[in-house]
Amino acid sequence: DAVTSTPTLPSLSIGNATLAEGALNASGAASTLFTVTLSKASTSPVTVGYATQNGTAIAGQDFTATQGTLTFAAGQTSKTIAVPIINDTSVESTETFKLVLSNATQATILNGQGTGTILDNDTVSTTPSTGKFNYAEALQKSFLFYEAQRSGDLPASNRIEWRGDSALKDGSDVGRDLTGGYYDAGDMVKFNFPMAASLTMLSWGVREYRGAYAKVGQLDEALNTIRWGTDYLMRCNVTDANGTKEFWGQVGSGHTDHASWGSPESMTMPRPSFKIDRQKPGSDLAGEAAAALASASIVFRQTDAAYADKLLTNAMQLYTFADTYRGKYSDAITDVQSFYNSWSGYQDELAWGAAWIHEALEAAGKTDTVYIAKAEAAYTGITANLSWDNKSAGVGVLLAQDTGNSRYRGDVEKFLNSWLPGGGGVSYTSGGLAWGGEWGSLRTAANMAFVAGVYGDTVTDPLGKYDAFSRRQIDYILGDNPRNSSYVVGFGNNSPVNPHHRAASGTDWGGYSGPQPNAHILYGALVGGPKALNDFAYQDLRTDYIANEVATDYNAAFTGAMARMVGKFGGVPLTDSQLDALPGIAVPTAPAI
Numbered sequence: 192d193a194v195t196s197t198p199t200l201p202s203l204s205i206g207n208a209t210l211a212e213g214a215l216n217a218s219g220a221a222s223t224l225f226t227v228t229l230s231k232a233s234t235s236p237v238t239v240g241y242a243t244q245n246g247t248a249i250a251g252q253d254f255t256a257t258q259g260t261l262t263f264a265a266g267q268t269s270k271t272i273a274v275p276i277i278n279d280t281s282v283e284s285t286e287t288f289k290l291v292l293s294n295a296t297q298a299t300i301l302n303g304q305g306t307g308t309i310l311d312n313d314t315v316s317t318t319p320s321t322g323k324f325n326y327a328e329a330l331q332k333s334f335l336f337y338e339a340q341r342s343g344d345l346p347a348s349n350r351i352e353w354r355g356d357s358a359l360k361d362g363s364d365v366g367r368d369l370t371g372g373y374y375d376a377g378d379m380v381k382f383n384f385p386m387a388a389s390l391t392m393l394s395w396g397v398r399e400y401r402g403a404y405a406k407v408g409q410l411d412e413a414l415n416t417i418r419w420g421t422d423y424l425m426r427c428n429v430t431d432a433n434g435t436k437e438f439w440g441q442v443g444s445g446h447t448d449h450a451s452w453g454s455p456e457s458m459t460m461p462r463p464s465f466k467i468d469r470q471k472p473g474s475d476l477a478g479e480a481a482a483a484l485a486s487a488s489i490v491f492r493q494t495d496a497a498y499a500d501k502l503l504t505n506a507m508q509l510y511t512f513a514d515t516y517r518g519k520y521s522d523a524i525t526d527v528q529s530f531y532n533s534w535s536g537y538q539d540e541l542a543w544g545a546a547w548i549h550e551a552l553e554a555a556g557k558t559d560t561v562y563i564a565k566a567e568a569a570y571t572g573i574t575a576n577l578s579w580d581n582k583s584a585g586v587g588v589l590l591a592q593d594t595g596n597s598r599y600r601g602d603v604e605k606f607l608n609s610w611l612p613g614g615g616g617v618s619y620t621s622g623g624l625a626w627g628g629e630w631g632s633l634r635t636a637a638n639m640a641f642v643a644g645v646y647g648d649t650v651t652d653p654l655g656k657y658d659a660f661s662r663r664q665i666d667y668i669l670g671d672n673p674r675n676s677s678y679v680v681g682f683g684n685n686s687p688v689n690p691h692h693r694a695a696s697g698t699d700w701g702g703y704s705g706p707q708p709n710a711h712i713l714y715g716a717l718v719g720g721p722k723a724l725n726d727f728a729y730q731d732l733r734t735d736y737i738a739n740e741v742a743t744d745y746n747a748a749f750t751g752a753m754a755r756m757v758g759k760f761g762g763v764p765l766t767d768s769q770l771d772a773l774p775g776i777a778v779p780t781a782p783a784i
Contacts, residue, residue, distance in 0.1 A: 474514070
């Protein structure tokens with residue numbers, strides 16, 4: 192008998208579209224033109240529904256609500272959808288809306304969400320600005336820092352000469368493969384809560400500024416950095432017929448680890464594994480892991496749809512687990528209480544995880560009302576600065592982007608305004624640093640610079656004040672400060688050489704307090720910075736774990752802020768040969784074809 196197979200259906204994808212208010216497109220109309228493409232011609236007609244959704248741009252104010260059905264005749268592979276733009280005379284920031292595909296016949300939807308960008312034509316000033324630093328190099332080196340933090344069996348593409356395979360038996364104490372992921376800071380514990388928070392912020396940066404990463408050849412590095420972490424988080428997610436039953440939240444004891452000073456490759460101490468489960472839950476940890484995987488699914492959607500689907504499935508499993516079995520993870524994993532205790536509780540992560548799953552579902556071409564409702568129900572206002580512990584400011588921005596609701600916009604703007612000079616929320620050093628506390632003061636400033644920049648770019652930025660704040664904080668970090676010093680290792684003028692980091696130090700406790708500088712350069716690492724309200728409250732001392740600590744969460748929002756600056760001012764990354772010439776860096780040569 193003849194064997195027959197069902198032919199593979201073509202897939203549909205929609206692109207993004209941009210138009211300035213008052214401008215005309217190539218057809219002579221004031222409409223954004225979205226292009227919808229079929230992966231291959233079909234022998235029968237293909238139909239797909241489409242509809243606009245509000246973002247920071249609002250239907251009736253900024254664009255005309257549009258919906259309908261698009262039909263591809265047999266043989267056609269490309270069609271356009273026009274969405275009329277409404278001109279006004281108000282000075283506004285760039286605004287965005289969405290055009291979402293649904294209900295396809297004779298085809299599947301691969302990328303079902305396009306972003307419409309409306310550029311304002313009522314500008315305050317047309318004077319171009321120039322950047323003060325090579326932001327592309329700073330962005331590039333941030334990824335070198337993440338490579339230096341990798342745990343597990345390192346890939347052939349590893350560029351850090353002084354790092355090798357390590358912790359290859361992680362999880363063996365509980366019969367699980369828990370290898371991979373990232374060491375937290377200068378130590379060698381894998382704390383999954385701040386690790387997941389870092390991955391979410393890295394993915395958020397790529398979602399907002401993907402073009403900037405691509406422009407300077409760092410998109411692959413960004414995706415590889417994220418994937419190294421998300422692969423590990425999915426290994427930590429253990430499921431049964433009812434979904435997630437346990438999630439491994441930490442490998443290594445913080446107390447035991449911190450009693451040691453040496454390289455990851457030479458570790459001999461026990462590395463116990465710790466989990467949350469249905470009896471001892473951790474809604475904050477599971478909710479943040481869900482956010483990390485969901486946000487990552489968005490950035491992988493364009494390049495690896497199958498991986499994006501896997502990430503989203505795991506995210507939804509973890510969120511259901513977080514929502515169903517409620518509790519603080521630091522009550523279940525007591526070892527973490529001295530290091531990353533859940534001070535803010537889990538309500539913010541329930542809102543955060545739901546908001547990101549909503550975004551991921553829409554990026555996959557699906558219509559979601561369930562998760563956006565969960566995010567709004569769990570949101571209780573902005574209660575603190577954005578950090579590994581408290582995500583409420585991030586939730587406010589996402590909900591403002593998604594809904595345009597005045598409640599969320601009001602919350603975010605009140606919060607951001609409190610960070611501006613004279614806003615009364617934070618104090619400023621004489622050199623211009625918005626100082627949010629002694630631990631990781633520059634990390635906090637970078638987090639706020641990212642949040643302010645994203646909100647200003649996508650929602651509103653009256654008179655450019657959020658942009659100005661964001662740029663000032665980033666430039667301070669990179670060297671525009673009274674010390675005339677960069678706080679990023681291996682970048683700029685007078686950068687730190689002794690960050691508090693075991694592997695980079697190249698020594699044991701015998702040399703820890705000695706005068707010998709670190710043996711290795713931890714390129715791209717952002718140090719803690721001034722630990723008092725004083726531009727000079729910083730010393731480049733290995734022993735100062737407050738001012739000179741580094742961590743994966745320190746660099747996370749900072750990386751996105753660098754990409755934002757690249758988008759504004761450009762920059763030139765180092766070539767492979769220039770990277771290869773850096774001490775301790777070896778760029779693998781591509782294999783001959």
